[in-house]
Amino acid sequence: MSLGTILSYPNNPRVAKAKIAAAYNGLAFDEKMFDLMTERDEAFYQRFPVGKVPVLEGKEVDLFESNAIGYYAALQNADSPLLGKTPAEKALILQWVLFSENELQTNFSQWLSPLMGYSPYLKPSVDAAIEKVKRALGALDKVLLSRTYLVGEDITYADIAVATSLVFPYKLLFDKSFRSQYKNVTRYFNTVTGKKHFKEHLGQIQLCETPLKYVPPKKEKKETKKQETPKKEKKPAAAAAADDEEEAPKPPPKPKSKLDLLPPSKFIMDEWKRMYSNNDTDVAMKWFWDHHDPEGYSLWKVDYKYNDELTLIFMSSNLIGGFFARLEMARKYAFGSMVVTGVNNNNAISGYFLIRGQEVPFEVYDAADYDSYNFVKIEPSQYEEKKDEIYKYMAWEVDGFADGKIFK
Ligand SMILES: N[C@@H](CCC(=O)N[C@@H](CS)C(=O)NCC(=O)O)C(=O)O
Known part of the structure; x- marks a missing residue:
């Protein structure tokens, strides 16, 4: 039931x-x-x-x-034996549930999430989390020196909470040498996750060989142009003072995107996004090509540069999500479909972007992980040849499709 x-x-x-x-x-x-x-x-x-x-x-x-x-x-x-028999056992179960959340999960997350691109990488905070994990595992290891299960002589809810919280770290962080420092925890983890109901819901767990490490985005140097300030005409001192008084309280003008200054286009981005969201891809793509304005917009093939470092599909998918989140400023000027193709531990991220103007604009290249992607422009002369591929990316019908995300 x-x-x-x-x-x-x-x-x-x-x-x-x-x-x-x-x-x-x-x-x-x-x-x-x-x-x-x-x-x-x-x-x-x-x-x-x-x-x-x-x-x-x-x-x-x-x-x-x-x-x-x-x-x-x-x-x-x-x-249920999962709940413990006596008040003491029940309290011990609660103790381990709290331990799994407060001492394990919380610190695992602070270690893992920057490596997975969910949060910014700050070395001191990751190092502190690793120390806390070691302290918690050290304690757990001592307890498990003389015990098979955490409470009583069989599986309880305590083991379900603790063992499941160890799954990601054992898969992604704890390599052989790390595991050897916590032999009792490792034996316990293998015993518990080898049980029928655990196997049914966790599958066969592959212990980590190469731990996830922080890979800084490989930034190429961006040209930073000095802002040119227009020369002011000299004014008589009194007039200048009056101007200053008048101008002082005004907030600085909001920087406008350069893209707002481009000649108007017949292709309306919002209309396209609605079209894409509300129609089958073939209808949407017909509209797209009927309305496309190759002078006002450019099309880009986008490939992740470090596909060989990708591991689990959902993590690749989360990388795309993270990239999109950091493209917030570009939402008005860009649309993209990015997909993950392949299988766990052998997958790739690629896609297409439609962008206002003919260059990758500041709104896109300023995103922290922009440099982890190759943006290659598709020239109008290539559209015919690329139409089918672009369709497949928009329809998520790319060979080996595993997951996809739309930037809109
Ligand atoms: N203590 C919570 C933690 C839940 C949690 O952190 N969920 C994450 C995904 S694993 C989430 O939804 N994060 C989204 C967010 O923080 O906005 C539980 O065990 O359910």
Whole structure:
């Protein structure tokens, strides 16, 4: 029986946590993919005010916080061994749940998320997180020296919470030499995740060989032009003083984008974005080519420069999401479709962008990770030859398509 639908991104161990707890009680959750970038609307926040995933759209209750969802599943059987037998065991389970969230997950996130491009990389804060992880793992290792499971002699909810919180680090951060420092934790992780219900929901876990490392965006030097200030005509002193008085309180004029100064175009970006969003791609692309203005806009093939460093599909997809988030200033002037093709540990990011004007503008090249992408202009003489490929990128019908994002 399903307890409701969990919304999240694919392969989230926090979802697996809830599903494993449900499975131990012969129950299940349905799962629906949720795109944090595009689907967090007002209605979502009304229902789930924190706005994070996973969330449960339950049959009898809506829940956020994955441990609440997992615990809800465990509680469906009041005598479930997952919950512990005595008050002492129940309190110990709560202790480990809090430990998994506060000492493990929080610090793992601060270590991992800058490496995955979700947050800016600040070395001191990542180093501090690593130290905190080591402290927590050191404590866990000591406890597990004499124990197979955290509470009692079999799996409880404590093991579900702790083991699932270790999944990403064991896959992405803890290489052989790191693991060897926490042998008891590693043995425990392998034992617990080797259990039937864990395997069902976590799959076969490949332990990390090469840990994720921070790769700074490979910036090429940008030419910084000195701003030319127009020479002022000399005025009589009194007039100049009066002008100064008048001008002093005025805020500096808002810098206008150079792109606003281009000759008007018959191609209206907003109209195109609506067209693309509300129609099948063949209808939208017919409109696109009928209205395209090669003097007012340019088309660009975009390829990620470091495809050989990509790992999991959802992480590649998140890289695109991060890039788009940093292109906020360009929203009025650009449209893009970027896709991930391939499989986990062998994938690539590429796409097409339509951009106002004939150059990559400041609004795009100023984005922190712009330099991680190659932008190659498609000349009007190449349009005919590229039409089919552009269509496939817009329709997400590219060979090996795994995921895609639209910048609009
Ligand atoms: N303690 C929460 C953490 C949830 C969480 O951090 N979710 C992330 C994805 S793994 C999220 O939705 N982040 C979006 C945001 O911070 O806006 C839980 O266990 O459910």
